[in-house]
Amino acid sequence: MTPGESDRSDRLDAGWCDDPLLDVADLVAGYGATEVLRGVSLCVGEGEVVSLVGRNGAGKTTTLRAIVGNVAPDAGRVAFRGEDVTRLSTEETVRRNVAFVPEERRIFPGLTVAENLRIGRLGGSDTARSRDPQDVLAEFENLREHPDRLGSALSGGEQQMLAIARALVAGADLLLLDEPTEGLAPFVVRRVEDLVRNLNDEGISVLLVEQNVQVALELADRHYVLDRGEIVYHGTSDELRENDEVMDRHLGVTT
Ligand code: ATP
Numbered sequence: 001m002t003p004g005e006s007d008r009s010d011r012l013d014a015g016w017c018d019d020p021l022l023d024v025a026d027l028v029a030g031y032g033a034t035e036v037l038r039g040v041s042l043c044v045g046e047g048e049v050v051s052l053v054g055r056n057g058a059g060k061t062t063t064l065r066a067i068v069g070n071v072a073p074d075a076g077r078v079a080f081r082g083e084d085v086t087r088l089s090t091e092e093t094v095r096r097n098v099a100f101v102p103e104e105r106r107i108f109p110g111l112t113v114a115e116n117l118r119i120g121r122l123g124g125s126d127t128a129r130s131r132d133p134q135d136v137l138a139e140f141e142n143l144r145e146h147p148d149r150l151g152s153a154l155s156g157g158e159q160q161m162l163a164i165a166r167a168l169v170a171g172a173d174l175l176l177l178d179e180p181t182e183g184l185a186p187f188v189v190r191r192v193e194d195l196v197r198n199l200n201d202e203g204i205s206v207l208l209v210e211q212n213v214q215v216a217l218e219l220a221d222r223h224y225v226l227d228r229g230e231i232v233y234h235g236t237s238d239e240l241r242e243n244d245e246v247m248d249r250h251l252g253v254t255t
Helices: 005-013 060-067 090-095 113-119 133-138 156-170 186-201 213-219 237-242 244-249
Strands: 022-031 034-044 049-053 075-080 098-101 174-178 205-210 222-227 230-236
Touching (some): 022 060, 034 205, 034 230, 049 060, 060 098, 060 174, 060 205, 098 156, 113 133, 113 156, 133 156, 156 186, 205 213, 213 237, 222 237, 230 237
Parallel strands (some): 049 205, 049 222, 098 174
Antiparallel strands (some): 022 034, 022 075, 222 230
16 A cells, blocks of 8 residues: 555545546655655545635645646655646646646736736647637626736736636636735625636636635635645535634634
């Protein structure tokens, strides 16, 4: 038995991810000598919204970065649609329609909204999911009215929308979102939530990293709780909501 096989059967016993879109098994990764992920296993099924929650520094961003090949795993396996993508570069992973929207959004301040979107085309996939920037723009109310506005003139919420729109242009079957609501005003958070719901309705699966547990509970069907590089809990929204110990001890939410 390979390490973590028991982990895997636990998940399958729970009836999740019999045929996962994303399957992460026993991922070990870090930066130089610093080990951050200590055997992370999770899965996202077709059409699911799944959250990865945890305190600051738990390793959430590192997990996403390892999934997209931005951090080279020391051990473990990442599979997308059954294909082993563990050792692929970020570009190669993105071509398989795995879209990553990093926390820092990476909007080009000197380029317009339309130009930022066209950049999504570069390096993206050519498959059915890859979309015309104009069509994507049409779906984003705030952005479509200002295609010539510079990235530097956008609000935090507009930048987040643009980062997600750009990921859609590149093509997304699976969207990896790193703290999309961070720093946004509550009414903008609602808009981001609506957007994620709409995208999911269109058939895009989502792995959502969130510090804001309420947003995660609102949006996701299932949740993985990460603490110091290990998954310490997984469950549905109802189960997590009612688990005072996990909410308090691992997420710092007093219930
Ligand atoms: P946050 O919510 O603060 O972003 P996180 O759960 O996403 O937290 P990570 O960003 O994955 O956590 O960081 C996990 C650990 O890895 C932290 O201790 C962090 O300091 C460390 N770390 C992150 N990036 C690097 C890096 N490039 N080099 C060295 N250490 C890093």
